Amino acid sequence: MSAAMNSPNLKKVHLLGTGSFLPGPPVTVDEIVSRLGRLDQAPTAVRNFDSGPGPRMAHESGVRLRHFAIDPETGDLTHDHASLAAEACVRALDQAGIEANEVELLAIAAPGFDGLSPPTSARLQAKLGIERCKEFSVHSNCSGVAKSVQIALDAIRLGRCTTALVAYSQLSSLFLRSAYLTQPAMTKSQSLMRWILSDGAGAMVLRAAAEPDAPGHELVDVHVTSFAGTLAPAMTCDLGARAFLEPGSTTESILVGGRHHLDQDFTAVTRLAAPVLDEMGHQADEQWGFTRQDYVHYILSTPTLQLYEDARARLPHVPWECAPFRGAEYGYCGGASILVHLDKMARGDEFKAGDLIVAYAVESSHWMGGGFLVRW
Numbered sequence: 001m002s003a004a005m006n007s008p009n010l011k012k013v014h015l016l017g018t019g020s021f022l023p024g025p026p027v028t029v030d031e032i033v034s035r036l037g038r039l040d041q042a043p044t045a046v047r048n049f050d051s052g053p054g055p056r057m058a059h060e061s062g063v064r065l066r067h068f069a070i071d072p073e074t075g076d077l078t079h080d081h082a083s084l085a086a087e088a089c090v091r092a093l094d095q096a097g098i099e100a101n102e103v104e105l106l107a108i109a110a111p112g113f114d115g116l117s118p119p120t121s122a123r124l125q126a127k128l129g130i131e132r133c134k135e136f137s138v139h140s141n142c143s144g145v146a147k148s149v150q151i152a153l154d155a156i157r158l159g160r161c162t163t164a165l166v167a168y169s170q171l172s173s174l175f176l177r178s179a180y181l182t183q184p185a186m187t188k189s190q191s192l193m194r195w196i197l198s199d200g201a202g203a204m205v206l207r208a209a210a211e212p213d214a215p216g217h218e219l220v221d222v223h224v225t226s227f228a229g230t231l232a233p234a235m236t237c238d239l240g241a242r243a244f245l246e247p248g249s250t251t252e253s254i255l256v257g258g259r260h261h262l263d264q265d266f267t268a269v270t271r272l273a274a275p276v277l278d279e280m281g282h283q284a285d286e287q288w289g290f291t292r293q294d295y296v297h298y299i300l301s302t303p304t305l306q307l308y309e310d311a312r313a314r315l316p317h318v319p320w321e322c323a324p325f326r327g328a329e330y331g332y333c334g335g336a337s338i339l340v341h342l343d344k345m346a347r348g349d350e351f352k353a354g355d356l357i358v359a360y361a362v363e364s365s366h367w368m369g370g371g372f373l374v375r376w
Contacts, residue, residue, distance in 0.1 A: 013153055024072065027068055037179060039181070081110045082114055082123040100129050134161065147370060165203065168336045182255055185256065192266065219373075225369055227276065234272070295319070296355040302325060302332075338371075356375055357374040
């Protein structure tokens with residue numbers, strides 16, 4: 001068990017409230033194209049994929065409903081990262097029974113940002129009406145939840161603050177709408193992303209326990225790790241400084257070439273997702289001092305039922321009865337998924353006093369991951 005979990009000098013941290021938000025009305029597989037827009041100018045192979053294999057794969061994914069922050073009438077975005085997160089934060093604060101101005105530390109993670117300046121964290125702070133606080137923006141995909149939780153947990157334990165608000169915002173629609181895409185430069189893998197991802201946000205309110213033995217839902221510890229030094233990226237979006245390092249690069253050439261598209265190496269994901277999850281899970285178990293049989297609930301971030309079943313077949317030692325596939329009704333909203341599932345389970349009274357709950361996500365962008373452990 002980690003020294004941090006046992007030190008008498010560090011404050012105990014309670015999980016006071018959870019919140020989640022899924023924008024817009026639920027979208028069925030047959031409504032995805034109408035919501036995201038058609039690919040009328042894409043290469044023939046992409047258009048053929050979008051009209052046949054794409055929707056078929058989505059129907060077989062185990063996900064019945066998705067959510068997009070898109071106005072169904074106009075096709076315009078309804079939220080940015082900050083406003084999407086704000087919806088979840090308000091719900092978490094309400095459940096915790098505290099006012100926004102009681103928050104001393106605000107941390108938000110997202111795979112993108114609302115602008116290079118100001119940071120999304122400051123924009124979220126303003127939307128919530130928090131006059132003054134510490135604020136952190138974490139630029140990361142699925143592992144961003146654990147990274148943000150670690151910032152908040154460590155700050156509370158060390159006495160830097162008493163109350164923290166952690167959020168994650170997944171605005172996949174930004175990358176998926178036809179209005180964003182340079183259609184002639186699209187590939188089939190980029191089109192496939194439109195049939196997998198959706199939007200959502202989640203939030204948690206954390207607070208230092210009044211006394212070491214005070215009752216409450218305890219945030220026990222966090223685990224974060226990265227294999228970026230040994231594994232190649234499997235999710236990319238080259239809209240950034242790296243693209244401008246190439247001689248003669250301009251904003252126009254980057255956009256015309258489709259460098260701003262979100263892409264995925266699905267072969268690498270199929271090959272690596274399960275073993276990377278397993279290795280990261282072993283690292284977390286060792287850090288926390290528990291075995292997988294100690295956990296009553298596993299909350300995993302899994303995009304499709306196929307990947308879930310693949311992991312289940314390849315990792316038979318995981319107690320999968322404690323980790324059902326939970327994406328059917330909510331879609332896959334990246335790192336927000338584990339917070340959405342945590343919130344739905346908490347509000348549905350699925351947890352009992354004393355239950356150990358693990359929430360864990362693997363990020364394929366450069367094979368990072370992270371999770372947190374809660375004792376209910």
